[in-house]
Amino acid sequence: MNPPPEPERPAQPRQLPTHLRRFSTAERWAHRATALLAGVCVLTAACLYLPQLAQLVGRRALVVTVHQWTGAALPVPVLAALGSRALRADLGLLNRFGPHDRQWLRAVLRRDKRPSARPAHKFNAGQKLYAAWAAGATLVMLGTGLMMWFTHLTPLVWRTAATFVHDWLALTLGIVLAGHIGMAMGDPEARRGMRTGSVTRAWAEREHPLWQPEAEETRQPHRTPEPR
Amino acid sequence: MGRRVFLGTLGLGALGVLAAPALQRGTEAFLGGAADRDPTGLTGLLPNGGGFRYYSVTSSVPHKDAGNYRLTVDGLVDRPATYTLAGLRALPQTRMVRDVQCVTGWRVPGTPFEGVRLSELLDAAGVRSSAGAVRFTCFDGAYSESLTLEQARRADVLVALRMQDEDLGHSHGGPVRLYVAPMYFYKSAKWLSGITVTDEVRPGYWEERGYDVDAWVGRSNGRDDEPTT
Structure with a gap:
């Protein structure tokens, strides 16, 4: 995609690059690997759970094994990428909520779609909530999954309870994950950011007006604090 | 703040495990009621939505009917x-109504099964004195099960031709399946095609993968479900 011209900003003091760096190579590979593992997890879960797919696919022992191992491996890409400073910096940004995030959430509740009503730093409030919730939910799935996998570890009541939580949380995660993918499908430039690592300046200024990586770099070379 | 959401989700998950027995009773009662009045069948897709779940260990199972089905x-x-x-239909039929209990937890209450007592087929074949067990094989090409001779001769073990007062459909293991009323449902092999009397018990498909051979409901596999007989 070609970056659109920027006629409304003719008086730049110097020629700014048209693209901004959004995600590092390590982050993008961690995302790819996580997406692949999560996809296999969801597909195998569907084949174990939905009668129509179970009848189509069968091979229960094999599908169970694939589901167990991809599930166990799901946190590995992100944990491995924790060695990347860019990922740790982004996790810091995802953790911090400011007043603009409350404003963003209120605008969503009011269905106010104007970009000016939805201020965001590098990640908007929805992305922050999604990241934190998905990370927690994945670990709950992992914990309850391990209780079902290694049946001798816990007494039966716990195992039945773990199955109950695993089943219902799977349904919830499936819906939220569909939302995550749906949002990405609706925003080609956001997808480009995750695919190539950079986004156009125009997109960043519209969707993430408070995110100014260059200004922050010149001010503090090693940290990118979020305004509060 | 993000950390709080993360830890809160983890905490809710742990709380969910603790509260699950009570929650599960609630959802089962509610969904069970809703499923009775649900013409779309969508409630069947929800967890604990009631009814049977389809498990097969092979990729596809051939269909057999009155024309090509054989039981040896x-x-x-x-x-x-x-x-x-x-030939099986011409033999005396026995009808039983019991709960079906799967080892993975789901239970279908009051399910009628109808068919020929296994003991009848064994008596007709004349079991030799050296025999000690019965092995079952299936026309899916992979599944197998076995019972001791004593278990196989119980009156509540059927070669079932009908379930829920209908001829057994393919997805329920039709046209003929085994029905071992007092045991977890994996013992009730679907798509039954062979009965072989052996000298001792040979573990079946799931039993080679860790499940108990003597699968009494409530007294095996580390479970304490209410017995089905």
Whole structure:
């Protein structure tokens, strides 16, 4: 995609690059690997759970094994990428909520779609909530999954309870994950950011007006604090 | 703040495990009621939505009907036999209504099964004195099960032709499946095609993968479900 011209900003003091760096190579590979593992997890879960797919696919022992191992491996890409400073910096940004995030959430509740009503730093409030919730939910799935996998570890009541939580949380995660993918499908430039690592300046200024990586770099070379 | 959401989700998950027994009773009661009045069948897709779940260990199972279905009885017997579907239907039929309990937790209450007592087929074949067990094989090409001779002769073990007062459909293991009322449902092998009398028990498909051979409901596999008989 070609970056659109920027006629409304003719008086730049110097020629700014048209693209901004959004995600590092390590982050993008961690995302790819996580997406692949999560996809296999969801597909195998569907084949174990939905009668129509179970009848189509069968091979229960094999599908169970694939589901167990991809599930166990799901946190590995992100944990491995924790060695990347860019990922740790982004996790810091995802953790911090400011007043603009409350404003963003209120605008969503009011269905106010104007970009000016939805201020965001590098990640908007929805992305922050999604990241934190998905990370927690994945670990709950992992914990309850391990209780079902290694049946001798816990007494039966716990195992039945773990199955109950695993089943219902799977349904919830499936819906939220569909939302995550749906949002990405609706925003080609956001997808480009995750695919190539950079986004156009125009997109960043519209969707993430408070995110100014260059200004922050010149001010503090090693940290990118979020305004509060 | 993000950390709080993360830890909160983890905490809710742990709380969910603790509260699950109570929550599960609630959802089962609610969904059970809703499923009775749900013409779309969508409630069946929800967790604990009630009813049977389909498990098969192979990629596809051939369909058999009255034309090509055969059940062989062989092994340590004096008179090996091959039955057609019509042949099985001509024998005395027994009807039983019991709960079905799966080892993975789901239970279908009050399910009628109807068919020929296994003991009848064994008696007709003339089991030799050296025999100690019965092995079952299936026309899916992979599944197998077995029972001791004593278990196999119980009155509540059927070669089932009908379930829920209908001829057994393919997805429920039709046209003929085993029905071992007092045991977890994996013992009730679907798509039954062979009965072989052996000298001792040979573990079946799931039993080679860790499940108990003597699968009494409530007294095996580390579970304490209410017995089905």
